[in-house]
Amino acid sequence: MSIYLEKEIAEYKTINQKSSDLHNSAKQFMPGGDSRNSIYWDPFPIYLSDGQGSIITDVDGNKRVDFINNMTTLILGHRPKAVEESLMNQIKKGFSFPTPSPPVVRWAELMCERVPSIEKIRFVNSGTEATLNAIRAARAYTGKQKLAKFEGAYHGNHDAIQISVTPPLDLAGPASSPNSVRAFKGISNKAENDIVIMPFNDIEASSKIIEKNAGDLAAVIVEPVNGQCGMIPAKKAFLEGLRSLTKKHKIILIFDEVISFRVAYGGAQEYYKIKPDLTSFGKIIGGGMPVGAFGGREDIMSLWNPSGSGPTVQHAGTFNGNPMTAVAGIATLESLTEDIYENLNKKGEYLRKTLSILFKEIEAPMTISGIASLFALQFTTEEVFDYRTYAKNNNTLMKTMFIGLLNEGYLLSNRCAGNISASHSYEEIDGFIEAIKNVLHRSGYG
Numbered sequence: 001m002s003i004y005l006e007k008e009i010a011e012y013k014t015i016n017q018k019s020s021d022l023h024n025s026a027k028q029f030m031p032g033g034d035s036r037n038s039i040y041w042d043p044f045p046i047y048l049s050d051g052q053g054s055i056i057t058d059v060d061g062n063k064r065v066d067f068i069n070n071m072t073t074l075i076l077g078h079r080p081k082a083v084e085e086s087l088m089n090q091i092k093k094g095f096s097f098p099t100p101s102p103p104v105v106r107w108a109e110l111m112c113e114r115v116p117s118i119e120k121i122r123f124v125n126s127g128t129e130a131t132l133n134a135i136r137a138a139r140a141y142t143g144k145q146k147l148a149k150f151e152g153a154y155h156g157n158h159d160a161i162q163i164s165v166t167p168p169l170d171l172a173g174p175a176s177s178p179n180s181v182r183a184f185k186g187i188s189n190k191a192e193n194d195i196v197i198m199p200f201n202d203i204e205a206s207s208k209i210i211e212k213n214a215g216d217l218a219a220v221i222v223e224p225v226n227g228q229c230g231m232i233p234a235k236k237a238f239l240e241g242l243r244s245l246t247k248k249h250k251i252i253l254i255f256d257e258v259i260s261f262r263v264a265y266g267g268a269q270e271y272y273k274i275k276p277d278l279t280s281f282g283k284i285i286g287g288g289m290p291v292g293a294f295g296g297r298e299d300i301m302s303l304w305n306p307s308g309s310g311p312t313v314q315h316a317g318t319f320n321g322n323p324m325t326a327v328a329g330i331a332t333l334e335s336l337t338e339d340i341y342e343n344l345n346k347k348g349e350y351l352r353k354t355l356s357i358l359f360k361e362i363e364a365p366m367t368i369s370g371i372a373s374l375f376a377l378q379f380t381t382e383e384v385f386d387y388r389t390y391a392k393n394n395n396t397l398m399k400t401m402f403i404g405l406l407n408e409g410y411l412l413s414n415r416c417a418g419n420i421s422a423s424h425s426y427e428e429i430d431g432f433i434e435a436i437k438n439v440l441h442r443s444g445y446g
């Protein structure tokens, strides 16, 4: 641990005493004190008591500007009026029904209207279930077993896809034909064998892998913006190459838009002008309630149709399409006009541009990646375009920045990724840039 990180942690402990106490209690009942490893950090996470607009307040009374918005979910900020009102109205009618209710029909209609590739859609309760079902659909439709994914991509917490998410470099194999590496013990060997791993943003190497495995491949799954490696946008030619190869070999192309649906009114597929066969969704489409969805080509989605002779693929879920999530989703989607996207994306561009200039000016060993309202601080001066280049990040400086920003009053993800919500003002963005400058200054830069 560097002296700079030690100092930031000492300050952090001083101002977050109640969070520390709560964490000690939490650890007695939940392993590590929570039910979600991805938001844990040492020495303990802050425990939040409320959020309003762009501001979150923790149990110690510290107010911070939230630049992670529940991992990109809260695109309108915390408790936007339209969403809160729709939830309050629904509470009076009932929050969980044993048959469909009107809101889910409107919600599905909104998604189909917004995204031209979505001819039919089904709702679930997490992005994990969304990718699980999209992959299952591809296997059922093609009769093939294998799946291709990209190194360094996270698509949820199920066996088929928890492979080569953050593989240790000594196990990862050659950059142009990476090994498939289980993310952790407990993932089935079959999942590890049923997958091929490709390098993100490298169409030449990926083409060779697809061509070689085409006869066995049910699907290629790709995030148009790789969230795990710091919101790295795919190159357009790379996605176009994947589209034409998958078409040629009758492989289902799945876009995982759980995060990238933030990029444009119709998601990243609108921005890139590419039509996948299936898409998985999550996060913003549920307005802050638990959510996931998958949809796409009618001929594939009809596998789920239970009427007549019954479905080819079974699909149950006690809370699928529940009315609370549906009304929050409707209120969010109806608020998300083209203008809102334009504003969000302008703020994102402003942040990235200003920070790039700053890093050069003070010779900080950093860059910033991202697209639209998504961004991530990268602690390397080399361009980050895939997992191997992302792995060059200086993790100590990253952690110092993360804790330092918490001390300054700003929350990012613990890997220093962030996003802008409609609640953020330019003043808050300027304050955030100043805070980054302060942490760098305390760490010996500028």
Ligand SMILES: Cc1ncc(COP(=O)(O)O)c(C=O)c1O
Residues within 6 Å of the ligand: 071, 125, 126, 127, 128, 129, 131, 154, 155, 156, 157, 223, 227, 256, 257, 258, 259, 282, 283, 291, 292
């Ligand atoms: C691209 C992507 N796909 C799938 C998921 C899984 O979503 P959930 O956490 O709702 O299961 C995530 C979660 O962060 C994600 O970023």
